[in-house]
Amino acid sequence: MKKIAPVIVFLLVGLCSLSAQIRADSLASRVDLVGHPEVQALRSSREESLEKILKTDGWKAYDSSFATTPETAIWIKFPLENTSLDTLTTYLFYSGFHMDLYLQNDGEIEHFQNGYLVSLGERSEPKWYFFTALELLSLQQSLCYIRIINDYKTGRSNAPILYSRTDYLDFMDRVKTREAPSIAFIYTYLISLCCILIFVLVFWFRLRKQVYFYYLGYLVFQILYAFVVLQTTLATVGNLGSHVPYLSLITKESIQFSFIGFYIFFILHLLEIKAFSRQLSKALVSLGIFCFVYALSKFIFNYYEGLYSNNRELIAYIVRLIVLPLNIVLFIWIILKVKHPLMKYFVMGQSLFFIGAFVSSYIHYNKLHLEPDGIFNFPHAQHIIFQAGLLGEVFCFSIALGEKVFLIQKEKDRASQKLIEQLQQNQIMEENMRKELDEQVQQKTEELIKLYSEMEKQKEEQIKRSFVERLRDMKMLALRSQMNPHFIFNSLNALKNLVMLSREEDAIQYLDNFSVLLRTILQNSSKNTISVEEELEMLELYLSLEKSRLGEDFSFTIQCNSREALSQYTIPPLLLQPFVENAIWHGLHPSGKPEKKLSVTFDTSQQLKITIEDNGVGRKESGKTKKTHPSAGTRITQERLSLYNHISEAKMQLTILDLENDQGVPEGTRITITYNE
DSSP states (O other): OTTHHHHHHHHHHHHHHHHTSEEGGGOOSEEEOTTOTTOEEEEEETTOOHHHHHTOOOOEEOOTTOOOBTTEEEEEEEEEEOOSSSOEEEEEEOOSSEEEEEEEETTEEEEEEEOTTSOGGGOSSSSOSSEEEEEEOTTOEEEEEEEEEOOSSSOOOOOOEEEOHHHHHHHHHHHHHHHHHHHHHHHHHHHHHHHHHHHHHHHHHHHOOHHHHHHHHHHHHHHHHHHHHHHTSSOOTTOGGGGSHHHHHHTHHHHHHHHHHHHHHHHHHHTTGGGTOHHHHHHHHHHHHHHHHHHHHHHHHHHHHTTOOTTHHHHHHHHHHHHHHHHHHHHHHHHHHOOOTTHHHHHHHHHHHHHHHHHHHHHHHHTGGGOTTOTTOSTTHHHHHHHHHHHHHHHHHHHHHHHHHHHHHHHHHHHHHHHHHHHHHHHHHHHHHHHHHHHHHHHHHHHHHHHHTTSOHHHHHHHHHHHHHHHHHHHHHHHHHHHHHHHHHHHHHHHHHHHHTTOHHHHHHHHHHHHHHHHHHHHHTTOSOEEHHHHHHHHHHHHHHHHHHHOTTEEEEEEESOHHHHTTOEEOTTOSHHHHHHIIIIIITTOOOSSEEEEEEEEOSSSOEEEEEEOSSHHHHHHHHOOSOOOHHHHHHHHHHHHHHHHOSSEEEEEEEEEEOTTOOEEEEEEEEEEEO
């Protein structure tokens, strides 16, 4: 009996020592730490260190009464043992915000950190914030210390749970299978928004319109919202919110109100609401500014006050109760007041947004996503439905932007056509005026002949000389009136080519320059002579028009010793342009040379000498290929030059030289006008 007593005592001690450990190698499934006889807990301040906790007494059995507060943390300790000969891995599950786990073994302490608000770079487990892997060597006995901190306003704390490897894998398999469709939708949502963002970015860089800028802001904040939602899932690829979880959480509402603000300003410019109702426009601007101010204020408040504020959600509910009904009122107001071609896309997109927002809110507040057999019982149901409504709205507005581009282009075409018709009417009017002038001249001539035929011979000679001079003046005026329609006809042909080639921007620029040139020509039409400097300015305008039409393979140079010297010489208006035009159309245009050059030189070193030289096909080759009538502009200009020499004291001499190389191959044409006083 004395020998049996020590054995019984030894067995009891051994059993007690075994019962004092949680054996990792014999975990049946999961072990809830709350209420476990071997788990103790202690409440302390949030800043308490492990060293001080190790020296602190007062540990109590861990039960549901232990909950965190904004000022306190919960410490949990329990023994963990691996009695097998293999290395085992046990998984600690905790789905709270912050958890520090210390594993004490043979005087050494391993530190693990995990939790929803722990950034990805600081986690012990890089994939999941709620599972921490604890590796125990063979026959290893350890003491685990867990510190739990809650960063939310409620004091409720999730209790840690131990899982075996098999149960951990089963748990993760079930969760991944359940969340896979939701994660796939969020990825689809993100990719769709990013693709649309790229196209809108290109349009904004190209057109620099405010409507594209506001739509970009709308898309950017929707993408940020998608990343915030993605952080709450098990997604690993592209989960940017897991790197800044706290920032992601406190900016969620600010992001929502930011994209609402951008959306309001986008609608203002898309539907051109100011043109229909100034009061409605002011109301929308005020609401948009309020959304931006609230988003910024909410971010600053959350950043400095954290997640403990009791009034945080109350303020959010109040603001939503104001903004959402106001959105509906403005939506109805827009439908009643605005009559825009893109209204159908706005109504459809806004309706999808309201449906998504209403259903999402209804699910959230009635907890429909928690009903086991409910239609909305899938992960992140409220976010998925809200994002589905947003995505439908984005698609509608993207189509609206595309149609807006089409409407703008259509309006430009209509304006261009109207301008062309107006120019044609002006041309017809000018032709009628010319004919009327010819008739008046003819009638006046007959009257003068009849009147002065009865006068004596001396007076008849004097009248005849006066009549001849006036007749020459009128002929000069008639030739000049023929010159202007000819130039306008050629310029309209160039504009027509640009429009037919769909070079809209070049056509618009061409129209701008052409209008300046046409105005200058019309101003000088009433003058018999202008200065060579003014002629040079008109020539520069004309060459810039031809440069925009012909492209980079055409180049021109204008050389002038002194513009001030050119102002001392006078010539008939639009004298040089026909020669330059003839060099371009009949010399350079049919040329196959890679570089088509034209040079105009004004030499005032002695007398004025104007040289126009091109490297085109030459007059002979041009005459072979020409199937139309000869250049009317050159013929008229030669007649004008001849008449000018008759009525002016200064004389101008015209020479045309065909340029050839040593083998006789044409290399262009040189036209020289020499001014002799």
